[in-house]
Amino acid sequence: MKRRKAVLVGINADYNKVLDEYKRSVADLKMIENNFEQYRQKKEQEIQQMNLALNSFHQVGENENWMTEISLLDNELVNHFHAQANGVSCKISDSEWEKLKSLVEKQQPDFIRFISAPSKGLTDREYLVVILVKLHFIPSELSLLLGVGAQQITNIRSKINSKLFGKSGAKTLDANIWRI
Secondary structure (H helix, E strand, O other): OHHHHHHHHHHHHHHHHHHHHHHHHHHHHHHHHHHHHHHHHHHHHHHHHHHHHHHHOOOHHHHHHHHHHHHHHOOHHHHHHHHHHOOOOOOOOHHHHHHHHHHHHHHOHHHHHHHHOOOOOOOHHHHHHHHHHHOOOOHHHHHHHHOOOHHHHHHHHHHHHHHHHOOOOOOOHHHHHHOO
């Protein structure tokens, strides 16, 4: 009887230990959920304030263009391209490329008119690079998306800078494209 009681006391002690850990874990989870909600609200407020601050850098007439560009950068298809460019293997279908070009053509018609001008003489690949740079893709992403080496991307970027802006080298290309 004493042995059985000792076994039961041991089982009860183990049970209470697990029960206490369970209660602590539930309490921790509730605290995390509450903190996460507060954190989310805080971040939403920060984003709202940053949007206002960013808008203050643009003239009133430019705000619409700025918001269009921001919405373009947050687009699901653009995010898909970024995700593909950050993966080990990059598989973009022809239809996805066409959708991306169409998206930019619809939302940035002045930009497309500028880069499409016959006097600029961009190749198809250069045209894609310009669009991707406008969407804030970095050279390593360009390399993966287009399936070419880093040096070839630098050469393409340099040719684009020369054709569109009359500048040599690739260093100023991003800033030049973003100004369009």
